[in-house]
Amino acid sequence: MHNVVPNSRAYIAICARRARRLGVDIRVDVRATGFIVEGGRVRGVRASLKSGESVEYRASGAVVLASGDYSASPDLKREFISPAAATIEPVNVYSTGDGHRMATDVGATVINGHLAHIGVRFIPPPRSSIAESLPAFRPLARLIRIAMQRLPMALLRPFLMKFLVTVLEPAPNLFAAGAILIGSKGELVADWNDDRIAALGAVHDHRGYILFDGAIAKAFESWPNYISTAPGIAYAYLADYRRNRADLFHSAPTLEAVAAQLGIPGQAIRAAVDAVNAKREGAGDRAPKPLSTGPFYLLGPAKLLIPFTDGGLAVDTSHRVLDAGGAPIPGLYAAGSTGQGGLLLEGHGHHLGWAFTSGRLAGRNAALESVSPPLLR
Structure with a gap:
């Protein structure tokens, strides 16, 4: 699963190339900071550009969180794992846990937050x-x-x-x-x-x-x-x-x-x-x-x-993010490590497999929310 040639960057390059051909607008150097919630539903995200400018992006269907884990967040590692874990550096410095933080701000819960793979x-x-x-x-x-x-x-x-x-x-x-x-x-x-x-x-x-x-x-x-x-x-x-x-x-x-x-x-x-x-x-x-x-x-x-943390947001079988009472948060889905939902992924390539599978399903379900009910039937 992870033996990709010519190197691991091919995953991102090939997926991005295909996405652009389908009309996907990919924004880089943008950091999501919070959700736009209106009428009890997640409608989009607030973000900041590299220049410091604040922007908003609204979803026609629903929002999918695919922001990875929190191995690079000292605060979340301290909260969920231990103070000692907060001092250990990550393999991926971009796994800052922004999606976890944003989701918990609107009522989501993290399952298995104490689990992480720590290695020499x-x-x-x-x-x-x-x-x-x-x-x-x-x-x-x-x-x-x-x-x-x-x-x-x-x-x-x-x-x-x-x-x-x-x-x-x-x-x-x-x-x-x-x-x-x-x-x-x-x-x-x-x-x-x-x-x-x-x-x-x-x-x-x-x-x-x-x-x-x-x-x-x-x-x-x-x-x-x-x-x-x-x-x-x-x-x-x-x-x-x-x-x-x-x-x-x-x-x-x-x-x-x-x-x-x-x-x-x-x-x-x-x-x-x-x-x-x-x-x-x-x-x-x-x-x-x-x-x-x-x-x-x-x-x-x-x-x-x-290398990674295993704490993920609680999700249902449609990858909708759940609140503390087990009810779906309207307009919000999660995939990959962010939406791991208590799943334990042991072995080589399993996190990649979950990322591809959950991402495809969460994306499809979120997109379908922009389609009228008669078409869904």
Whole structure:
């Protein structure tokens, strides 16, 4: 569902192109600030332009909210999730929760507001890849698809790795093998079996480095021990990070030497590893082996991020937004993350699938409200 070529921008470009051909007027750099409510019905939205000018847009049928989640809203994260979540940065800085805020102002309710996906991800590279700048040109997309189907993986792998080593989450099996999280001052943030989300949440900048030794590194050069993956594409191993993410990959014969590459105090990182090893030696087979085989590796920084929140407005089966009493708010629909309505979306691509499906249905139902009742029958 999310393996789109030439890049993820193709979704927006292709949908926008089709919408314009159908006569849709797309306004950019406009932020909705509230609803126009007349006679107990939502009639349109109030908005502000980039220049600061206030404008109004009125609907001939009904209004559809499709403004995403609130992962970039500290206030809503604090209200629905926790004060700690409010300090964690989003993956999408545009998910400001405006639709949720506007809807609750007219009586809507949020279901599962406390749920969010919080994960540890590698920071993006300092420069965008060529693939990210490719246009959503249909012949180009077809050529890429044919290449992916027919070319040997040995030729495709360098291009695929540019994606797989960008901002994906490090696989849990890396920690199960014995890797640990180290802070920027060399302190231990999380051992192999600690709650890494909670531990990084307590670090002031929510950043850390993944530390492991030569024995673990050797194991993660090939299947089944991968460092990151995207379903249906490929797996990235340690060598792929060495080749493609020099900004994340650090290695040296000793702990002190690899720490020096990042300006981390060698004495501190040595003390952290000694403490981990002492605990593991006493645990026997219940814990991974001590980190003692050089060379030593640091991958990072990795950062705590919120890709999405799962709190959505309560909606009915027609995607009409419901008030606290369960009655539809006249003239208001919601789709995507805004209108998730208590639906739990687990797995890759499910949020995209819900966005397309709910958006199509909500849009159709809202448009039908501008059609006279005899035509509806």
